[in-house]
Amino acid sequence: MEEWRMEQNRKIPRIMLSAASSGSGKTTMTAALLGAFRVRGLCVQSLKCGPDYIDPMFHTHITGRDTYHADPFFSDERQMQQILTQTAADADLALLEGAMGYYDGIGQTEQASAYTVSQALQTPVLLVVAPKGMGCSVAALCKGFLEFRTPNLIGGVLLNQIREGMYAFYKEIIERETGLPVYGYLPDLPQVHLESRHLGLMTAGEVAQLDEKIRLLAETAERTIDLDGILQLAATAPPLPFSPAPQQMEKLFRLGVAQDAAFCFYYAENLHMLEQWGAELVPFSPLADDRLPDGLDGLYLGGGYPELYLKQLSGNSTFLESLRHASAKKIPIFAECGGFLYLQEAILDKDGTEYPMAQLLPGTAKLGERLCRFGYVTLTAQQDSILGEAGTTIRAHEFHYADSTENGTAFLAQRPNGRQWQAMQVTEHIAAGFPHFYFPSNPAVPRAFAQACRKFREGRDSV
Numbered sequence: 001m002e003e004w005r006m007e008q009n010r011k012i013p014r015i016m017l018s019a020a021s022s023g024s025g026k027t028t029m030t031a032a033l034l035g036a037f038r039v040r041g042l043c044v045q046s047l048k049c050g051p052d053y054i055d056p057m058f059h060t061h062i063t064g065r066d067t068y069h070a071d072p073f074f075s076d077e078r079q080m081q082q083i084l085t086q087t088a089a090d091a092d093l094a095l096l097e098g099a100m101g102y103y104d105g106i107g108q109t110e111q112a113s114a115y116t117v118s119q120a121l122q123t124p125v126l127l128v129v130a131p132k133g134m135g136c137s138v139a140a141l142c143k144g145f146l147e148f149r150t151p152n153l154i155g156g157v158l159l160n161q162i163r164e165g166m167y168a169f170y171k172e173i174i175e176r177e178t179g180l181p182v183y184g185y186l187p188d189l190p191q192v193h194l195e196s197r198h199l200g201l202m203t204a205g206e207v208a209q210l211d212e213k214i215r216l217l218a219e220t221a222e223r224t225i226d227l228d229g230i231l232q233l234a235a236t237a238p239p240l241p242f243s244p245a246p247q248q249m250e251k252l253f254r255l256g257v258a259q260d261a262a263f264c265f266y267y268a269e270n271l272h273m274l275e276q277w278g279a280e281l282v283p284f285s286p287l288a289d290d291r292l293p294d295g296l297d298g299l300y301l302g303g304g305y306p307e308l309y310l311k312q313l314s315g316n317s318t319f320l321e322s323l324r325h326a327s328a329k330k331i332p333i334f335a336e337c338g339g340f341l342y343l344q345e346a347i348l349d350k351d352g353t354e355y356p357m358a359q360l361l362p363g364t365a366k367l368g369e370r371l372c373r374f375g376y377v378t379l380t381a382q383q384d385s386i387l388g389e390a391g392t393t394i395r396a397h398e399f400h401y402a403d404s405t406e407n408g409t410a411f412l413a414q415r416p417n418g419r420q421w422q423a424m425q426v427t428e429h430i431a432a433g434f435p436h437f438y439f440p441s442n443p444a445v446p447r448a449f450a451q452a453c454r455k456f457r458e459g460r461d462s463v
Contacts, residue, residue, distance in 0.1 A: 016096040047070045102145055127156070131170050186220060262286060304337075306338040330428060332386045346365075348364065
């Protein structure tokens, strides 16, 4: 109750971009608006709906700020409000990008969808529509989305991939039939198309001439989109409860974080929470470095694309030896998905060629053709570990094409539909598995990991 009394209302201008479905161009439209507002000199805080790592990389590249998540499975309404108000407290605008279609949530429901987020955060929504091949049907689409659930915060439409000459045609139909204002359009720009692969878009660091593509998108948006109108719509969002973020501790331990093209999937919230518990984050690269940085007290290996760099990872023998040496000293290690595979004995490519890895955990992994155990999960610890005591629960998600001969039994994973399976390998100093944890859903988990790292440091300092 004391924390609640400390809250005050904070007005944060904000807007969400959503769409009828994946593939409508939300990410491209978001990049165009972020770029255009940045050119205008605005400070923009971006957020992503859903458990996504790749889109936030593009957001962060443009804004120069960490991108956070608004996800109703991971966070309740008040937590999402705190994330938005705290991260955007010094920004001129918060821009949220939806996931999939506006109403696409868990299973056959709208639960945990962009619609749910817009309601929880009282955020006006712009519906991104690609009307190619439509006439009057575009109005039926927009009206259906507007009326499917009420109340509804859809406040306008943005058109994507249309010719300049067709804009007035579609704008007149939509505004006449639905009453929704159309705020502009983006033409088809083949030179800015972003390539995809099995886990989604190529990462921001892999896209050739990304800055030039963002510049072109921003210039086009300035010409074809009513940016002033969007800012006016964003300003209609009501105030939200605000309480200051907790202060970070002094740096109490050094946490090595694998960060390169092979290991790049991290929630900014996770890293921030570890810093709040005293971590000094020290980046390292299993691809490029010949050894771990000196003086580390813990290791965090996130997900990514190790399967694209098997030869380099397996061939970096001096780094692998450095990792094994650190593990032999019982340094705390937390690894998710790709990081988990890296700690195992070997990874097989699609042709069956075996590449030895760190060999700190049993198991051999192989990349498949289909997603394995995809979706949200609630994890319950079946035994004590560096992440907390048996019975500890935390929200997470799985998104991977690879599978392992040894997925682990230390945690029970349960989908919202009730399906269950065992996950995670745990040793005295390692906790690793396919699930991607969302630390804010249970701050006790990063605190336990931080305590394990601090205990390791104390032992190291006493030698």
